[in-house]
Amino acid sequence: MRNDNQSSVSEFLLLGLPIRPEKQSSFYTLFLAMYLTTLLGNLLIILLIRLDSRLHTPMYFFLSHLALTDVSFSSVIAPKMLFNMQTQSQSISYAGCVSQVYFFLFFGDIDSFLLTSMAYDRYVAICHPLHYTTIMNQSLCFLLVFMSWVLSVASALLHTLLLTRLSFCGDNVIPHFFCDLAALIKLSSSDTTVNELVILTVGVVVITVPFICILVSYGRIGATILKAPSTKGICKALSTCGSHLAVVSLYYGSIIGLYFLPSSGNSNEKDMIVAVLYTLVTPMLNPFIYSLRNRDMKGALGNILTKGIFSPR
Numbered sequence: 001m002r003n004d005n006q007s008s009v010s011e012f013l014l015l016g017l018p019i020r021p022e023k024q025s026s027f028y029t030l031f032l033a034m035y036l037t038t039l040l041g042n043l044l045i046i047l048l049i050r051l052d053s054r055l056h057t058p059m060y061f062f063l064s065h066l067a068l069t070d071v072s073f074s075s076v077i078a079p080k081m082l083f084n085m086q087t088q089s090q091s092i093s094y095a096g097c098v099s100q101v102y103f104f105l106f107f108g109d110i111d112s113f114l115l116t117s118m119a120y121d122r123y124v125a126i127c128h129p130l131h132y133t134t135i136m137n138q139s140l141c142f143l144l145v146f147m148s149w150v151l152s153v154a155s156a157l158l159h160t161l162l163l164t165r166l167s168f169c170g171d172n173v174i175p176h177f178f179c180d181l182a183a184l185i186k187l188s189s190s191d192t193t194v195n196e197l198v199i200l201t202v203g204v205v206v207i208t209v210p211f212i213c214i215l216v217s218y219g220r221i222g223a224t225i226l227k228a229p230s231t232k233g234i235c236k237a238l239s240t241c242g243s244h245l246a247v248v249s250l251y252y253g254s255i256i257g258l259y260f261l262p263s264s265g266n267s268n269e270k271d272m273i274v275a276v277l278y279t280l281v282t283p284m285l286n287p288f289i290y291s292l293r294n295r296d297m298k299g300a301l302g303n304i305l306t307k308g309i310f311s312p313r
Contacts, residue, residue, distance in 0.1 A: 009168035012097050012184075013090040016081070016177045017276070018269055028085045034284050035078040041287030042067040045297070052300035058136040059125070062118045063290060065145055066247075069114060070283035073107035076100060077178045077279045084177075094168075097179040098160060105181065106156035109206045113148035115248055116210040120144075122241050123217040127224045155202050162198060166190040175268050176275070211252055218245070243290045250285065254278035 019027050045067040049055045080100070084090060092100070124135050159181060166188040174183050181199070185192045221241065254277050291297045 009094060009172045011091050011093050011172065012179065012187075013173045014084060014092055014177055014179070015173060015175050016084060016090065017272055024085060028082065031078065031085070031280060032082055034280050035074060035082065038074045038078075038280070038284040038287075039071055041284065041291075042071045044301075045287050045290065048297060048300040048304065051304060055296060055300055058121050058141050059118065060296075061141050062114055062121060062145070065148075066111065066114045066118070067287065069107050069110045070286055072103070073111065074279060074283040076103045076107060081177050092179065097174075097184070098164060100179040101163060101181050101184065102156050102160040104178070105159055106152050109152035109155050110148050111251060112206055112210045113151060114145070115244070115251060116213050117141075117144040117148065118244050119214040119217040119248070122244060123220055126221050126241075151206065155206050158198060158202065159195075162195050166192065166195070176272060178275070178279070180271075180275070207255060214248055214252075246289045247282075247286055250282045251278065254282065 017027070046064050049060045049064045077100070080092065080096075121136055125132050128135060163181065163184060166185070167190045168184075168187055169189045171187055174180070174187065176183050185195050218241070254274055257274050257277075291301065
């Protein structure tokens with residue numbers, strides 16, 4: 001824990017997004033609409049999977065957890081950002097900032113592990129269809145979700161504990177719209193070598209390894225399809241994997257754009273634009289991607305609406 005003599009900073013100032021004052025209200029309305037859409041869309045997915053017994057399969061089991069994670073992930077950032085935009089306030093307490101870092105990392109890591117579990121599920125469904133129900137049994141599905149939560153808790157807790165050991169005696173202005181771990185480390189007056197080493201090491205475990213597993217899974221899927229190419233097989237693969245591939249592209253595309261591609265121009269503005277993409281845009285788009293491209297989800301929604309409209313009162 002942080003000692004009182006380690007830091008004189010009791011709060012941080014979030015500069016927020018580089019938006020002109022006259023456009024603040026427009027962007028506030030836009031971001032509020034995006035956040036509410038994220039909540040309604042993902043909660044609807046959870047409700048449909050819960051109510052429709054035909055969706056009680058491994059793929060939708062993982063999808064319901066992904067939807068819950070997206071709601072939580074977006075809720076870590078959006079409410080505070082919207083409050084600051086509405087009140088023109090920039091402050092966030094030290095405890096609030098550290099908590100935001102923890103939950104941001106926690107839910108972000110779960111996303112990565114769940115997407116990997118879903119890729120494995122698609123691999124088994126297409127490459128080993130006859131053994132699918134045997135391999136993807138209930139015990140394995142629960143184990144994959146449980147391990148996703150455990151590894152995410154450990155990763156986020158490690159980063160947060162190391163963060164609380166740092167001193168913040170000078171500048172307390174964070175050039176971001178939320179408490180970003182990298183931005184906080186730059187503000188610290190302590191030696192941050194260990195923090196940076198842990199970020200690199202843990203990043204390999206929670207980002208790089210899952211991404212490689214996803215690539216391997218889809219490589220195997222592609223090889224299986226090419227062994228007996230047919231229009232029916234390709235359409236089935238696209239129907240089964242298309243939504244997941246789109247979500248994976250959004251998630252890892254944002255990370256690659258933020259951490260691996262060199263900046264051209266204002267690095268801080270680029271970081272914030274990409275951060276808006278993966279904290280607000282991606283969680284909002286996921287329900288549309290899965291519902292619009294998925295016949296089962298549209299069928300479940302139709303059934304619920306039909307029962308709701310024509311059920312006897």
